[in-house]
Structure formats: structure tokens, C-alpha cells
Amino acid sequence: RVVAVIMVGGPTKGTRFRPLSLNVPKPLFPLAGQPMVHHHISACRRIPNLAQIYLIGFYEEREFALYVSSISNELRIPVRYLREDKPRGSAGGLYSFRDYIMEDSPAHIVLLNCDVCSSFPLPDMLEAHKKYGGMGTLLVNKVSAESANQFGELVADPETNELLHYTEKPETFVSDLINCGVYIFTPNILNAIEDVLKQKKDRANLRRVSSFEALQSAMKAIPADYVRLDQDILSPLAGKKELYTYETLDFWEQIKTPGMSLRCSGLYLSQFRHTSPHLLASGDGKKGATIIGDVYIHPSAKVHLTAKIGPNVSISANARIGAGARLINCIILDDVEIMENAVVIHSIVGWKSTVGKWSRVQGEGDHNAKLGITILGEAVDVEDEVVVTNSIVLPNKTLNASVQDEIIL
Numbered sequence: 001r002v003v004a005v006i007m008v009g010g011p012t013k014g015t016r017f018r019p020l021s022l023n024v025p026k027p028l029f030p031l032a033g034q035p036m037v038h039h040h041i042s043a044c045r046r047i048p049n050l051a052q053i054y055l056i057g058f059y060e061e062r063e064f065a066l067y068v069s070s071i072s073n074e075l076r077i078p079v080r081y082l083r084e085d086k087p088r089g090s091a092g093g094l095y096s097f098r099d100y101i102m103e104d105s106p107a108h109i110v111l112l113n114c115d116v117c118s119s120f121p122l123p124d125m126l127e128a129h130k131k132y133g134g135m136g137t138l139l140v141n142k143v144s145a146e147s148a149n150q151f152g153e154l155v156a157d158p159e160t161n162e163l164l165h166y167t168e169k170p171e172t173f174v175s176d177l178i179n180c181g182v183y184i185f186t187p188n189i190l191n192a193i194e195d196v197l198k199q200k201k202d203r204a205n206l207r208r209v210s211s212f213e214a215l216q217s218a219m220k221a222i223p224a225d226y227v228r229l230d231q232d233i234l235s236p237l238a239g240k241k242e243l244y245t246y247e248t249l250d251f252w253e254q255i256k257t258p259g260m261s262l263r264c265s266g267l268y269l270s271q272f273r274h275t276s277p278h279l280l281a282s283g284d285g286k287k288g289a290t291i292i293g294d295v296y297i298h299p300s301a302k303v304h305l306t307a308k309i310g311p312n313v314s315i316s317a318n319a320r321i322g323a324g325a326r327l328i329n330c331i332i333l334d335d336v337e338i339m340e341n342a343v344v345i346h347s348i349v350g351w352k353s354t355v356g357k358w359s360r361v362q363g364e365g366d367h368n369a370k371l372g373i374t375i376l377g378e379a380v381d382v383e384d385e386v387v388v389t390n391s392i393v394l395p396n397k398t399l400n401a402s403v404q405d406e407i408i409l
């Protein structure tokens with residue numbers, strides 16, 4: 001049997017995702033109309049003999065309660081949220097819930113970072129992992145040499161795929177092959193974490209002997225029960241025939257910023273063409289509006305038949321899109337109203353916001369730039385004939401004059 005664990009982090013982790021994470025935990029922010037973590041869960045569903053899915057994080061339980069109960073019913077697979085009492089690092093968090101994870105005596109544990117977007121080729125990865133016969137297999141991917149230092153960089157044996165060397169976010173370039181934050185382990189990983197925990201505790205006890213060192217270690221402020229999967233587990237196990245790599249040639253991105261969420265929404269929409277075409281709006285006149293490329297429209301949204309929508313547009317529940325409106329590369333969240341002849345391009349429009357008649361909300365479309373797209377927080381009113389370009393607008397603001405390249409607090 002297989003158990004899947006998704007690390008969802010906590011409210012202190014999603015700060016670069018503001019203002020969108022002010023309303024909803026980042027793992028539940030909709031991409032292609034589905035909560036971010038839903039794409040991970042759907043991928044886990046394709047693993048044979050999957051017993052349970054756990055989400056581990058330090059958000060309040062009530063923030064996930066509704067989602068986990070509805071998704072468990074919908075997919076008929078137990079999905080549970082486990083709340084950490086304090087941040088323990090990715091490996092420490094996993095270890096603290098070992099009794100839950102081992103409940104079904106799984107032969108394999110699938111571990112996923114929540115803030116990545118991928119086709120998650122888990123069944124193929126599991127087959128490869130069984131063939132390698134190691135303690136763990138990492139999903140890896142080639143990125144540009146300039147961007148590699150944002151990730152764990154690694155070297156693998158081209159013949160055997162063994163992980164030979166691993167460094168987390170190194171200052172000097174090691175390799176353009178990076179860790180995707182998607183792993184398959186045997187339960188032995190829990191013993192490996194336990195060993196590291198013991199070593200750390202022993203070292204902490206030793207340090208107490210010298211008061212100067214105690215002060216130094218207190219200043220470093222990494223508690224002895226904080227274990228990071230990358231630095232504390234993967235690095236030391238590299239080159240010991242315990243860890244192997246599986247390279248994905250399919251799409252993979254990390255989602256730290258709202259700009260990247262817009263890009264990833266588009267990637268998931270194009271994946272729907274193959275996996276869930278029924279979720280895509282078809283331009284067959286059912287919804288009336290002209291649809292271009294990949295578009296998701298929630299069944300409760302109302303889109304005027306003279307509106308033109310797409311490509312890469314996702315429209316959430318109860319949104320209303322007026323006559324002659326034009327939407328390109330954007331996420332429209334719940335209860336938004338886009339009025340007649342308004343244009344929204346390269347933007348995210350927050351819950352309950354309104355965009356007035358003949359207004360434009362637009363970005364230049366650079367997903368990586370700080371102000372490359374426009375983001376309206378919750379309940380922002382853009383009045384008629386106002387142009388908002390490359391800006392971030394915090395919740396509850398009214399814009400009655402045009403703005404460009406600004407953060408409106």
C-alpha cells in the first residue's frame with residue numbers, strides 16, 4: 001500500500017503570495033478553478049493501492065476542514081489534515097506524524113511539496129523507485145543555469161540515476177538539475193530522520209557544557225527538533241546508494257508568487273485538455289460567449305454572450321462578466337463583477353471586486369517580475385473608465401483614477 005503526504009506549510013510561509021493569501025490559505029488558492037492542492041490530490045489518486053492522503057501544515061484546522069471532507073467524499077479516498085503544533089521543518093513535520101503515516105503499514109510514502117505545479121508522474125516514478133531499490137527517489141528537472149540557485153541543485157549518475165551530490169540553494173553554481181519537491185520513500189526514511197534527530201539532540205546537550213557555545217547556538221535559533229528534508233537528510237544520504245532520481249520532461253514550476261500562480265493556472269488548464277476536457281469551456285455556444293483556447297468557467301458564473309474569453313482564463317463561482325468584456329490570461333475569483341466593455345489582461349481579480357465599464361485592468365505579462373501582472377485584492381472597486389497597469393492593489397480600495405507600476409496600500 002501507498003500513503004501520500006502533502007506538505008502545505010503555514011500562514012507564515014505564504015507571505016510572498018500576498019495579498020491573495022490574506023483571504024485563503026495559499027494551498028487552497030484556485031488554479032484552473034481547483035484549489036492548488038487539488039491537483040496534487042488528483043495525481044495521487046492515480047497511484048495504485050493508495051490508502052490515505054495526509055495534508056500536513058500549521059494552518060488552523062478549520063481552514064482545511066471543509067475542503068478535506070468534501071474532497072474525501074468526492075474522490076472516495078480518506079484525505080486528512082494534520083496540524084503541526086509548531087514548525088519542525090519538512091522532515092521533522094513528517095516524522096512527528098509517523099504513527100498516522102504508518103497506520104496502514106505502507107510499503108511506500110509519497111511526499112509532495114504543495115507549492116509546486118507539475119503533471120506529477122507518480123505511477124511511473126513509483127515503478128522506477130521500485131526498480132532502483134533505494135530508500136528514496138526524487139523527481140528532478142532541468143532549469144536554466146541562472147534560476148537554478150533558487151532550488152536544491154544536484155548531480156546524478158547518468159547510467160544508474162543514483163543521486164551523487166546534493167546542495168540546497170548553493171551560492172555558486174553546481175548543476176542545472178534541480179529537486180522538484182516530489183519524492184517517493186520507503187518507510188526507512190522515518191528511521192533516517194530519527195537518526196538525525198538523535199544526533200542533533202546529542203549535539204545540543206554537548207553544547208550546554210560550554211556557555212559560550214550555548215549562546216552561539218541559541219543565536220542560530222534552529223531548535224534541535226527542527227529537521228529539514230533537503231539539508232539534513234538528502235545532502236548526507238547522497239552518494240550512498242540510498243537515493244535515486246527520476247527526471248520529468250513534462251511541465252514543472254514552483255509557485256511562490258501570484259504571478260507564478262497565473263502561469264501555473266494556464267499549465268493546468270492545458271493539462272485538462274488531456275485529463276479532464278469536461279472542465280474546459282467549449283466555444284460551442286452553450287455558455288454563449290466566444291471562447292479562445294483553454295478556459296475554465298464555474299457553472300454558477302454568468303458570462304454575457306457577447307464577451308470574449310481566453311486563452312488562459314479561469315472564472316470562479318458567481319462571477320458576472322458583462323457584455324463586450326474581454327478577458328485574456330487572468331484569474332477571476334468568486335463574486336467578481338466585470339462590467340460592460342471592460343478589459344482584463346495578465347491579471348488576478350480578487351473576490352467580490354468590481355471592474356467598471358470601459359475600464360482596463362492589465363499587466364505586461366511577465367510572471368516573474370514583481371509588478372509583471374496586476375493583482376486586485378478582495379473587494380477592490382475599479383470605477384468606470386479607469387486603467388490599472390502593472391499594479392498590486394490591497395483589499396477594500398476604490399480606484400477612481402488610473403494607476404501604473406504602483407503598490408496601493
Ligand code: GDD
Pocket residue numbers: 007008009010013056057058084087088089090093112113114115116150151152153168169178179180181230254
Ligand atoms: N507542514 C510543513 N511544515 N510544511 C512545510 C514546512 C513545515 O515546517 N516547511 C516548509 N513546508 C512546506 C512548504 O509549504 C512547501 O510546500 C514545502 O514544504 C517546501 O518549502 P520550503 O521548505 O520553504 O522549501 P522551498 O520551497 O524553498 O524549496 C524546496 O522545494 C524546492 C522545489 O520547489 C526545496 O526542497 C528545494 O530543494 C526544491 O528545489
